[in-house]
Amino acid sequence: MEPTGMQTLNRDRVARVEAAIPLVKTGKVVESANTVKLLETVIRPFDMVNIEGDNQKQADYLSECLCKVDTGVIHDLHIVQSAITLPSHLDIFEKGVAKKIDFSFSGPQADRLAKMIRTGNIELGSIHTYLELFGRYFMDLTPRVALTAAYQADKNGNLYTGFNTEDTPVVIEATRFKQGIVIAQVNEIVERLPRVDIPGDWVDFVIQSPKPFYVEPLFTRDPGLITDVQILKAMMAIKGIYAEYGVQRLNHGIGFDTAAIELLLPTYGEELGLRGKICSYFALNPHPTLIPAIESGWVKSIHCFGGELGMEEYVRRRSDVFFTGPDGSLRSNRAFGQVAGHYALDMFIGGTLQIDKYGNSSTATASRVAGFGGAPNMGCDPRGRRHSSPAWLKCGEENGIQKQLTGDLPRGKRLVVQIQETFREKWAPGFVDKLDAWELAENAGLDIPPVMIYGDDLTHILTEEGIAYLHKCSSLEQRMAAVRAVAGYTEIGLSANERETKELRAKGIVKTPEDLDIDVSSANRELLAAKNVRELVDWSGGLYNPPARFRNW
Amino acid sequence: MALQTLRFLLKPMGKYVSVPNEWSHTGVVGSGDMEVLMRHEKLDGAVSVTVRTPVRGFDEIWEKVLARFVKEQSLGDVSIEINDNNATPYIVSMRLKQALSEAMEGSGL
Numbered sequence: 001m002e003p004t005g006m007q008t009l010n011r012d013r014v015a016r017v018e019a020a021i022p023l024v025k026t027g028k029v030v031e032s033a034n035t036v037k038l039l040e041t042v043i044r045p046f047d048m049v050n051i052e053g054d055n056q057k058q059a060d061y062l063s064e065c066l067c068k069v070d071t072g073v074i075h076d077l078h079i080v081q082s083a084i085t086l087p088s089h090l091d092i093f094e095k096g097v098a099k100k101i102d103f104s105f106s107g108p109q110a111d112r113l114a115k116m117i118r119t120g121n122i123e124l125g126s127i128h129t130y131l132e133l134f135g136r137y138f139m140d141l142t143p144r145v146a147l148t149a150a151y152q153a154d155k156n157g158n159l160y161t162g163f164n165t166e167d168t169p170v171v172i173e174a175t176r177f178k179q180g181i182v183i184a185q186v187n188e189i190v191e192r193l194p195r196v197d198i199p200g201d202w203v204d205f206v207i208q209s210p211k212p213f214y215v216e217p218l219f220t221r222d223p224g225l226i227t228d229v230q231i232l233k234a235m236m237a238i239k240g241i242y243a244e245y246g247v248q249r250l251n252h253g254i255g256f257d258t259a260a261i262e263l264l265l266p267t268y269g270e271e272l273g274l275r276g277k278i279c280s281y282f283a284l285n286p287h288p289t290l291i292p293a294i295e296s297g298w299v300k301s302i303h304c305f306g307g308e309l310g311m312e313e314y315v316r317r318r319s320d321v322f323f324t325g326p327d328g329s330l331r332s333n334r335a336f337g338q339v340a341g342h343y344a345l346d347m348f349i350g351g352t353l354q355i356d357k358y359g360n361s362s363t364a365t366a367s368r369v370a371g372f373g374g375a376p377n378m379g380c381d382p383r384g385r386r387h388s389s390p391a392w393l394k395c396g397e398e399n400g401i402q403k404q405l406t407g408d409l410p411r412g413k414r415l416v417v418q419i420q421e422t423f424r425e426k427w428a429p430g431f432v433d434k435l436d437a438w439e440l441a442e443n444a445g446l447d448i449p450p451v452m453i454y455g456d457d458l459t460h461i462l463t464e465e466g467i468a469y470l471h472k473c474s475s476l477e478q479r480m481a482a483v484r485a486v487a488g489y490t491e492i493g494l495s496a497n498e499r500e501t502k503e504l505r506a507k508g509i510v511k512t513p514e515d516l517d518i519d520v521s522s523a524n525r526e527l528l529a530a531k532n533v534r535e536l537v538d539w540s541g542g543l544y545n546p547p548a549r550f551r552n553w
Numbered sequence: 554m555a556l557q558t559l560r561f562l563l564k565p566m567g568k569y570v571s572v573p574n575e576w577s578h579t580g581v582v583g584s585g586d587m588e589v590l591m592r593h594e595k596l597d598g599a600v601s602v603t604v605r606t607p608v609r610g611f612d613e614i615w616e617k618v619l620a621r622f623v624k625e626q627s628l629g630d631v632s633i634e635i636n637d638n639n640a641t642p643y644i645v646s647m648r649l650k651q652a653l654s655e656a657m658e659g660s661g662l
Contacts, residue, residue: 228647229641229643229644229647421641421643422641422642422643423641423642423643424641425639426608426639427608427611427614427639427641427642464643465643488642488643489614489617489618489642489643494617520647520650521651521654
């Protein structure tokens, strides 16, 4: 006999879907005029709801429609989503439709989010990394209803998510297989899809939105804005870290520092004879600034978390390097990309806002709840890693405290590198005594200061003053001295002791450009493989089609 | 933005070198950068520096950056003018070194 109550979720699901059948035009297609009515029909108060808000792709139309529902019918929703990036994502709370949020990243809405947490408009669950949040979708944060976005659907609900697949598979998998309901906004409904990314029986309703979903070109950096100091840091990174460890598998984040490195591979990297020895495999979005390195034969493989506007044709024609579907276009997937980023990288390298005297680093400021995205999954030493690679082994061998923990047993270590300019704009120091994250934790009532990368995971700090090889240190005292040695004229840097710094340089724990035999005066824009967006287009053979705002010729 | 003018007189510390008796000029006052002018001037071995900058509240750091430069290069009898547009301390010392090497060209030093 079937235990009572064991089919409750499914009965509830069937009841909700059946109630919405009058709104269906044909197959699974609902007219956009009925979107608000559909949401009011299938969503119930206190439901856990995912609004697909990815790093780039946004289910913006469904989010706006959720703002319009009758709060007498729907209220107190618990929203679970990767990124809070649109005003409507927070309007939902202001209007009283939703109450609680669990998320990962909030970029442009970070200020307003902090205010709404303070005023009690939003109850904050937790701030996660992408993988953590995805994990919780399959544990205790399983959406009852998912509002997702795709390029195309057919009338049976099959979805084509193509270039910007991003989080869609993981969200739908968690929702639909736990008897939840999936609604997709699509740019168009077609007879035949280029390829099926999500099978139709995992999708309950599709709606053609009045305009295409919003995508942000997050990873496009204009080489014209790269400075000489960024080029100097890129030279130090390539010679003092990439070449030193033979880093083959890596992630590059957003930002001009890594864009400079990408553009130096075919010039400075070639000069050092490094092609084939470093930078063969990447987990990253299709950065336009990587085109010259790809065209020069540096890169074997790139798996992408998401797409990047303008790179569609280029990627399609470089299927030897990128993961593409049977239709030829890019298949991105944030969940798998983050798994690769967590377990399969030799190195993570990226920029930050503040590093404290211990080497903890954070992008939090006192008034912005910005979250983490995927950086901490990659910017950490994955403790579950069991395979080895030369870079991982070398970093582990140099680890100054490993023997105190595991005796004579060899264990490797992920390289986690923060590139930092000692002063940012307006002389804001990049090194501080105490992170602003502490103040934010107090302001927003967080349990712990939101830290992007903890000092015990961080292996290298690279500034224009030099590289600190922190993992080589055998005590916190020594690490702090190494941090001070590369902190320039900041308060932290000015407290460095000349004799101590000299000793660290003698031990190879700190290396200046001079120690690395890098001529500072040669660090200039002449070294860039492409000096502007136009030259990137040329490198791509005309396949890269930059968004209008980057077309300045 | 209102500019403020900072003046520093850095005292001599033993043996020093100066620049040839003519102007040297380097850099541009573009975004995040600065220009430097250097010339020889009899100052009993001291170095005088005039800084015009839009950034307020960092006088001490300016002094430290300049003092380190003068000490490292053993400079004396030089007058330096800096027109700053939000250059960071590292850019300041980099541009100073560039200005000096341009000023020294042909001087045999």
